[in-house]
Amino acid sequence: MPLKNKIEELKKRKEEVLQGGGEQAVAKQVAMGKLTARERIIALLDEDSFNEYDMFVEHDARDFGMDGKVLHGDGVIIGTGTIFGAPVAVYAQDFTVAGGSLGSMHARKITKIMDYALRMRIPLIGINDSGGARIQEGVNSLAGYGEIFWRNTLSSGIIPQISVILGPCAGGAVYSPALTDFVFVVDKISKMFITGPEVIKSVLGEEISQEDLGGAKVHAQITGNAHFYAESEYECFEQIKKLITYIPWNNTRKARRFEPKEPKVNFNIEDIVPGDPKEPYDVRDVIRAIADDSDFFEIQEKWAANIVIGFGRLNGETVGFVANQPLVMAGVLDVDSSDKAARFVRYCDAFNIPLVTLVDLPGYLPGIDQEHAGVIRHGAKLLYAYSEATVPKMTVILRKAYGGGYIAMSSRHLRADFVFAWPSAEIAVMGPEGAANIIFRKEISEAPDPEAMRRQKVEEYKEKFANPYVAAAKGYIDTVIEPAETRKLLLHALEVSSTKVADRPFKKHGIPPF
Amino acid sequence: MIHPKLDDKNVTAFIPGTIIDVKVKKGQEVKQGDVLVILDAMKMHNRLIAPSAGKVKEVKVKPGDRVSKGALLVSIE
Numbered sequence: 125m126p127l128k129n130k131i132e133e134l135k136k137r138k139e140e141v142l143q144g145g146g147e148q149a150v151a152k153q154v155a156m157g158k159l160t161a162r163e164r165i166i167a168l169l170d171e172d173s174f175n176e177y178d179m180f181v182e183h184d185a186r187d188f189g190m191d192g193k194v195l196h197g198d199g200v201i202i203g204t205g206t207i208f209g210a211p212v213a214v215y216a217q218d219f220t221v222a223g224g225s226l227g228s229m230h231a232r233k234i235t236k237i238m239d240y241a242l243r244m245r246i247p248l249i250g251i252n253d254s255g256g257a258r259i260q261e262g263v264n265s266l267a268g269y270g271e272i273f274w275r276n277t278l279s280s281g282i283i284p285q286i287s288v289i290l291g292p293c294a295g296g297a298v299y300s301p302a303l304t305d306f307v308f309v310v311d312k313i314s315k316m317f318i319t320g321p322e323v324i325k326s327v328l329g330e331e332i333s334q335e336d337l338g339g340a341k342v343h344a345q346i347t348g349n350a351h352f353y354a355e356s357e358y359e360c361f362e363q364i365k366k367l368i369t370y371i372p373w374n375n376t377r378k379a380r381r382f383e384p385k386e387p388k389v390n391f392n393i394e395d396i397v398p399g400d401p402k403e404p405y406d407v408r409d410v411i412r413a414i415a416d417d418s419d420f421f422e423i424q425e426k427w428a429a430n431i432v433i434g435f436g437r438l439n440g441e442t443v444g445f446v447a448n449q450p451l452v453m454a455g456v457l458d459v460d461s462s463d464k465a466a467r468f469v470r471y472c473d474a475f476n477i478p479l480v481t482l483v484d485l486p487g488y489l490p491g492i493d494q495e496h497a498g499v500i501r502h503g504a505k506l507l508y509a510y511s512e513a514t515v516p517k518m519t520v521i522l523r524k525a526y527g528g529g530y531i532a533m534s535s536r537h538l539r540a541d542f543v544f545a546w547p548s549a550e551i552a553v554m555g556p557e558g559a560a561n562i563i564f565r566k567e568i569s570e571a572p573d574p575e576a577m578r579r580q581k582v583e584e585y586k587e588k589f590a591n592p593y594v595a596a597a598k599g600y601i602d603t604v605i606e607p608a609e610t611r612k613l614l615l616h617a618l619e620v621s622s623t624k625v626a627d628r629p630f631k632k633h634g635i636p637p638f
Numbered sequence: 639m640i641h642p643k644l645d646d647k648n649v650t651a652f653i654p655g656t657i658i659d660v661k662v663k664k665g666q667e668v669k670q671g672d673v674l675v676i677l678d679a680m681k682m683h684n685r686l687i688a689p690s691a692g693k694v695k696e697v698k699v700k701p702g703d704r705v706s707k708g709a710l711l712v713s714i715e
Contacts, residue, residue, distance in 0.1 A: 336641075336644075341644060342641065342644070345643055345644060346641050346643050346644065401681065402678070402681060402682055402683045403682075403683055404682055404683065404685055450682060451685070453652050453653070453680070453684070454679065454680035454681065454682035455682075456680055486680045486681040486682060489653065490653075491653070491707065524681065555681055
């Protein structure tokens with residue numbers, strides 16, 4: 125047969141695979157308001173950059189009438205491409221082929237691209253849209269999941285791993301996204317749970333819809349399983365592309381440097397933080413007043429909003445911002461906000477992203493539910509993460525920094541490299557009310573007018589201790605700065621810490637309070 | 639069954655505190671994000687905002703009231 129004919133045959137074979145699960149199945153996918161796996165890859169990657177592998181892989185199941193059944197690509201597409209020129213490895217489960225169910229060859233395609241991503245040290249993006257294990261393939265499909273989870277763990281902290289949930293992702297399947305760095309969800313399309321509504325109903329008698337149990341909003345606002353929430357698939361892909369610009373290809377590199385840009389003039393840093401420490405404000409405006417082009421890319425915006433995390437740039441270099449949010453629950457630390465910030469600090473540390481921490485918090489949230497939910501163990505994660513991190517760490521204390529909260533928020537004592545405080549900073553062991561009541565208990569109770577004495581002692585304490593100068597006198601903070609100097613000093617700190625050396629004794633790994 | 643955090647009709651106190659201001663009246667139309675009540679707690683005048691747009695169905699508190707954690711403050715219909 126002449127080569128020309130063979131090329132024709134190849135084209136014909138490819139054409140067949142490109143049909144996915146066929147017209148009917150594709151129509152069903154569209155009716156659910158979803159893009160097909162191929163459309164998703166095209167929307168996500170640079171134009172014409174995608175190269176597909178393992179197109180002709182076939183399943184090898186023999187039982188339950190599977191013999192002779194054709195499943196194009198075995199329900200998953202794998203390959204490599206670029207996003208804004210950065211190389212990425214991708215897999216996308218194809219729901220139109222046997223519901224995207226995971227059989228052994230399907231899993232082998234995924235693990236092949238995972239191995240490739242790790243070997244080439246490039247980011248991995250997994251698009252999940254699958255009914256779950258392929259029941260006909262029995263324990264082989266469980267083995268497939270296990271192989272994926274093992275690789276997720278192996279790659280963790282070496283290459284960025286991104287999970288996109290664009291359909292159901294239930295049962296064991298949810299653990300791959302949970303092991304990756306960033307999870308993206310889309311309203312009304314993403315569904316994640318360990319046991320679905322049917323099982324919950326039959327075992328517990330409780331009724332709930334898929335959406336209320338594990339929809340996009342649930343994971344973006346309540347569980348914290350999702351990091352980015354979008355209204356549409358296209359918005360989701362734009363978020364992923366933007367994220368890729370902030371992070372490096374792997375843990376041996378720095379994120380790409382961009383052209384430095386001054387913050388926008390409408391964010392005037394001196395007008396944002398009210399003088400009265402009891403008045404709230406949006407700390408994200410302080411970040412925007414500091415960051416290049418006032419650009420702040422927030423992560424987990426709706427979950428544990430009492431702490432703010434995300435990426436921005438200083439002088440063109442990616443930094444991770446962590447900031448207490450006085451606008452939400454007074455900016456307290458609690459179980460969820462500690463978890464959220466701790467994980468982000470570890471992410472930045474793993475990928476050479478310097479940390480900027482903005483402090484303004486009343487302390488930890490008191491409450492029986494918090495104590496019983498393990499705020500000790502969860503709060504410890506934040507201390508652990510900051511203590512362990514060796515990337516440059518810059519801290520700016522804006523207002524309140526009291527008690528354990530002061531220590532936890534990247535203090536000098538946890539080896540912050542630079543600690544700056546605004547003149548509005550109040551750094552003390554506890555708030556004036558609480559402290560005065562304890563220290564002057566006797567004077568207050570024995571005074572002819574205890575209430576007047578209490579107010580007087582609170583004022584005295586406030587004047588003496590609710591300021592940055594006591595901490596500055598001990599060198600716990602490096603310098604008290606004017607708010608307008610913040611960006612300039614952070615740029616300088618970043619410059620002088622670019623060759624930072626932070627040796628730690630060798631260990632296999634620590635035991636963080638997971 | 640829906641998680642209380644996804645409840646966009648009822649505004650509750652996240653912690654015990656004192657109501658120092660009530661910005662809305664029963665029957666008033668509010669936009670999402672409008673400040674409904676100011677709660678003094680955790681060294682802060684916390685602004686509790688409307689989780690969704692609608693008409694104020696009920697205002698359960700007045701300035702000076704001490705409220706316990708989880709207490710319903712304002713509901714929207």
